[in-house]
Amino acid sequence: MAAEKIPYKIYLSEEEMPxxxxxxxxxxxxxxxxxxxxxxxxxxxxEDLRPVFCDELIRQELDNDTRxxxxxxxxxxxxxxxRPSPLVxxxxxxxxxxxxxxxxxxxxxxxxxxxxxxxSAIAQAYYAKQxxxxxxxxxxxxxxxxxxxxxxxxxxxxDCQVYMVKCSYEQKPFRxxxxxxxxxxxxxSPSTTTQVGRRILAEHPGTTGSLGCAISEAVEKATTTxxxxxxxxxxxxxxxxxxxxxxxxxxxxxxxxxxxxxxxxGCAGGGSNLGGLISxxxxxxxxxxxxxxxxxxxxxxxxxxxxxxFAYDFCDTGMVCPLAKMYTLGSNFIPSPNHAGGLRYHGxxxxxxxxxxxxxxxxxxVEQTKVFEAAEEFARVEGILPAPESSHAIRVAIDxxxxxxxxxxxxxxxxxxxxxxxxxxxxxxxxxNGEMTDTIPTDAELEAxxxxxxxxxxxx
Numbered sequence: 001m002a003a004e005k006i007p008y009k010i011y012l013s014e015e016e017m018p019x020x021x022x023x024x025x026x027x028x029x030x031x032x033x034x035x036x037x038x039x040x041x042x043x044x045x046x047e048d049l050r051p052v053f054c055d056e057l058i059r060q061e062l063d064n065d066t067r068x069x070x071x072x073x074x075x076x077x078x079x080x081x082x083r084p085s086p087l088v089x090x091x092x093x094x095x096x097x098x099x100x101x102x103x104x105x106x107x108x109x110x111x112x113x114x115x116x117x118x119x120s121a122i123a124q125a126y127y128a129k130q131x132x133x134x135x136x137x138x139x140x141x142x143x144x145x146x147x148x149x150x151x152x153x154x155x156x157x158x159d160c161q162v163y164m165v166k167c168s169y170e171q172k173p174f175r176x177x178x179x180x181x182x183x184x185x186x187x188x189s190p191s192t193t194t195q196v197g198r199r200i201l202a203e204h205p206g207t208t209g210s211l212g213c214a215i216s217e218a219v220e221k222a223t224t225t226x227x228x229x230x231x232x233x234x235x236x237x238x239x240x241x242x243x244x245x246x247x248x249x250x251x252x253x254x255x256x257x258x259x260x261x262x263x264x265x266g267c268a269g270g271g272s273n274l275g276g277l278i279s280x281x282x283x284x285x286x287x288x289x290x291x292x293x294x295x296x297x298x299x300x301x302x303x304x305x306x307x308x309x310f311a312y313d314f315c316d317t318g319m320v321c322p323l324a325k326m327y328t329l330g331s332n333f334i335p336s337p338n339h340a341g342g343l344r345y346h347g348x349x350x351x352x353x354x355x356x357x358x359x360x361x362x363x364x365x366v367e368q369t370k371v372f373e374a375a376e377e378f379a380r381v382e383g384i385l386p387a388p389e390s391s392h393a394i395r396v397a398i399d400x401x402x403x404x405x406x407x408x409x410x411x412x413x414x415x416x417x418x419x420x421x422x423x424x425x426x427x428x429x430x431x432x433n434g435e436m437t438d439t440i441p442t443d444a445e446l447e448a449x450x451x452x453x454x455x456x457x458x459x460x
Contacts, residue, residue: 008091010253018069018252022244024279025237025351026067027286030358032237032350033325036312041456044322051221052321053219054229056127060238069241078122078155083113083245087253088417092381094401101404103397104261106250106277107384107419112178115387115419116273117148120242124231125152134227135159139189139214141269141344142168142389143175144419145233146321150184152381159226159345160184163217165344167337169207175423181458189214196220196318208337211270211345216318234270235315235324235349243276250414251280261292263400265415267295267392268305268363271349277416278361285360295400296352297392299371300440302335304328304348305356305363307446312456313347323454326353329441330449336439343389364396367438371395372431377423390418390425 024044025031034043049058060069071079091341108116128136129163137156140146146162153160169176169188179186189209200207209211215232220228232239252421254261264281266274274296284290298305314331315321328347334397335344348356355361368388375391377398378384386394397415404411421428430436 006089006257006259009086009088010256011086014084014254014265016079017076017079017084017254018245018248019076019451020068021071021241022064022248022279022283023067023069023241024244024282024286025064027283027352029286030354031064032354033312035324036456038314038319038323039453051223052230054124054127054131054133054231057124057231057238058132060241061236064336065124072126075123075126079119079245082118084249085110087250090382093378096377096381097398097401097405099401099403099405100408100410102410102412103401104254104259104412104414106246106414107417108273109384109387109417109420110244113144113151114263114422115144115148116243116246116276117145118151119235119276120239120272121152122146122149122155122244125149125156125158128229128231129158130157132227133158135161136229136231137161137163137218137222137225138231138233139163139165139218140168140233141211141214142377142387143172143179143423144387146179146184146186147175149231149233149310150179150182153184154182161218161221163185163189163214163221165189165209165211165214171426172423174449178423184322189217191217191295194220197319198315204334207334210317210334212317212331215316219316219320222320234272235345235347237351237405239272240275240279240349240351243272246273246276246416247279247281250277255412259412260290261413261414263293263295263413265295265297265393265397265400265413267389267416268298268348268352269343269389270345270347271352271399273416273418275349275352282355283358295396296356296361296363297396298363298365299343299392300365301439302329302344302346302368303365304346306365308348308358309450309453310353312454313453315347323456324350326350327356328453329446330452332452333446333449343392366392366395369436369438371433372428372436374398384417385421386417387419387421388424393417406415
């Protein structure tokens with residue numbers, strides 16, 4: 001179909017929304033390594049995980065074989081409030097760049113939480129409600145996940161307790177207040193409200209926190225409070241499963257116009273957005289049906305893929321969670337507080353880590369000043385103020401489009417716009433005032449963190 005006939009925004013109907021989540025693990029030859037019990041070093045099964053997670057979510061977490069998992073009607077009904085989300089042809093950006101490349105982005109900001117996180121938040125809250133729980137605990141970094149979960153819990157009448165990374169709690173007061181509007185309690189982490197929080201504060205006086213710290217506190221709170229379980233907004237297999245609606249809708253919209261992307265780009269912190277966006281395309285690649293170039297984009301200040309080790313590590317700084325095999329900077333690693341966006345987790349999804357290790361995708365790390373330059377360029381021509389996280393993908397999408405300009409190649413690029421940046425104005429202010437700097441960890445700093453990786457038999 002001629003390019004000029006493709007609309008700016010491609011919408012699916014409600015009936016065309018996915019009815020099942022896609023589990024990419026079913027098509028992986030090399031499955032992600034199992035979670036290990038840190039005390040015994042043995043794989044953790046259903047009963048081992050029950051004190052922490054909701055029962056049905058554990059089943060989804062451990063299911064490496066079921067390709068399609070039905071989306072319950074109540075969750076699908078909730079999705080219809082903001083889904084299907086639009087797939088946008090970035091005509092204005094293409095013109096501004098003068099590139100022969102065709103650029104598309106899947107926009108996940110059409111809900112009050114401002115991001116894709118709601119796709120998994122409502123699913124996890126739903127299963128907690130079905131189990132008869134009183135509430136859930138969680139962590140949040142930039143605040144998008146905490147906002148989404150507070151919305152989902154308010155909808156279903158669950159209590160929501162959020163531990164927010166301290167630097168984000170201070171930098172993003174409006175995100176914090178949206179959570180409170182929806183009834184969540186929000187605590188800056190590390191805090192004095194948990195044993196692990198007090199220990200981290202003693203070991204790292206004055207620390208501004210990390211997702212690893214906040215996870216430790218949220219898990220402790222859940223496991224010591226009757227009627228509560230812990231839920232996580234990224235990294236876990238179940239989260240990537242729920243987020244597959246992003247990629248399934250993207251592919252369905254492109255298929256309507258016979259468009260096949262050459263390059264698929266997503267920002268990568270723990271892996272929820274990237275994993276969701278690429279899932280059906282990666283499935284085709286794994287089955288030998290189609291080839292795509294898939295690029296994960298991470299911050300240079302927290303470069304798990306590009307400078308981390310593929311090893312078993314604790315999922316949290318307090319070392320109370322299971323061990324996961326992933327690309328990691330070490331659970332003790334805390335990103336510089338000058339890093340303005342999310343994507344602050346020390347490790348990466350085990351699913352994405354295995355795919356990267358197997359050479360099925362590539363990764364690049366970018367400095368935040370370059371990220372904000374791309375964000376501003378995008379906002380001025382496409383009319384959306386992007387979240388700093390999403391802007392990592394925008395940066396590399398622009399770079400790839402400019403490369404096409406140099407070579408004359410007419411590549412088709414798809415990237416994920418995870419959400420809006422309207423609660424991130426402190427970061428934009430620092431960028432405009434010239435106060436934003438790039439902090440990249442040294443090799444010595446990373447080696448010190450790697451030295452504290454747990455000793456697991458057979459680990460390289």
